[in-house]
Amino acid sequence: MRRLALHWKILIGMVLGIFFGYVMRELAWQSVVVDWIKPFGTIFINMLKMIAVPLVAVSLIVGLADLKDIAKLSKLGGRTILLYLFTTACAVSLGLLLANIIKPGLFINEASRQRLLEGFAGEASEKIKLAEATKEQGPLQPLMDLVPDNFFAAMTNNGSLLQVIFFVILLGIGLILVDESKSKPVVNFFKGLNAVILKVIDIIMVFSPFGVFALMAALIVEIPDFSTLAALGVYGTSVLFGLALLVFLFYPTLLFLFARIKPARFFRAISPAQLLAFSTSSSAATLPVTMERVTEHLGVDDEVSSFVLPLGATINMDGTALYQAIAALFIAQAMLPEALGLETQLMIILTTVLASIGTAAVPSAGIVMLVIVLGQAGIPEAGLALIFAIDRPLDMCRTVVNVTSDATVSAIVAKSVGLLHEPENKDVDLM
Secondary structure, three states: OOOOOHHHHHHHHHHHHHHHHHHHHHOOOHHHHHHHHHHHHHHHHHHHHHHHHHHHHHHHHHHHHHHOOHHHHHHHHHHHHHHHHHHHHHHHHHHHHHHHHHOHHHHOOHHHHHHHHHHOHHHHHHHHHHHHHHHOOOOOHHHHHHOOOOHHHHHOOHHHHHHHHHHHHHHHHHHHHOOHHHHHHHHHHHHHHHHHHHHHHHHHHOOHHHHHHHHHHHHHHHOOOHHHHHHOHHHHHHHHHHHHHHHHHHHHHHHHHHHOOOHHHHHHHHHHHHHHHHHHOOHHHHHHHHHHHHHHOOOEOHHHHHHHHHHHHHHOOHHHHHHHHHHHHHHHHHHOOOOOOHHHHHHHHHHHHHHHHHOOOOOOHHHHHHHHHHHHHOOOHHHHHHOHHHHHHHHHHHHHHHHHHHHHHHHHHHHHOOOEOOOOOOOOOOO
């Protein structure tokens, strides 16, 4: 009997988790799920995060060493950053377009508005304080934060992935510049270590259906009152529609035009990473799986995937950018007497692009950056409380978009430098 493909196993675990969580919620046994089921989901996420930084460091060193040319690295980096900025700008522009057409903020009534503002005022205040601390930093603080004062300390913190990438790029450049007789033993060591890490990822993914089951069951029992969610239906639908346009229209079009990859092949290759992104709400936690799927199942060379994907997991947040645009206009429409002008909305595009680059690849970090976007546009930050009730499900969906965008850009960049080839592994559909 042929083995069931990984994405089907994850999907089955997800559906069973939703059903189990709903049953336990109806029986008022939420504590059973929180105490005895959710920890296994947390363990699964921790295993992925545990391997993420070593994978990024080792695979990036190997990829850079194989380039053997600083000019090639410069070309690769330039094209990657330009593509990431382009897709993010398109995402936020689409978000503003949808929010202006649908006007979701006008659908929320006064009773729902007051209930949400009162119920989530505490959480909104907490995020506002975090954002204020961020705004008080100097203009060059992000540049200062890029350079670690202790590489090993950065290696122990998933939030310091950009610092790890900065150091590893310097190390990779050093390996390119020194004599090959001296660099070869170092490169061979890291290549062997990279193979071991990839095998560890395979072992972790054996437990992915069970981890996804636990995460989804916990989500269902912890979700806020469904009547509150209903009041946010139009806003949530607007965000989901925008995210769907990106995933099923925008990215497939880019892939077909610039990489000659058909949508069916693309989605078959990265679907396990997409499902895992949905379950974990973390681009960083999904990164090991994204790298494995893009390299072995999409045909992107190691030299490209080991550079483009880790960078994307830290600076490329298309789903977050679209969500921030719609959320900003939703709050403005719900709380301000007049519509925002064109100049303000253009500034939202610029601020959101910059904010999405600075958004950490962890769950709900986009909320903190949204406060900065709201402040820049003159929208009351307290309105953040309006979207908290539905943020977690939307966070899961926008993480799928972030991961899909990373995979898309990696394929296009690989094609542009002649490093896209037939994949080593081809998934077989069993259904």
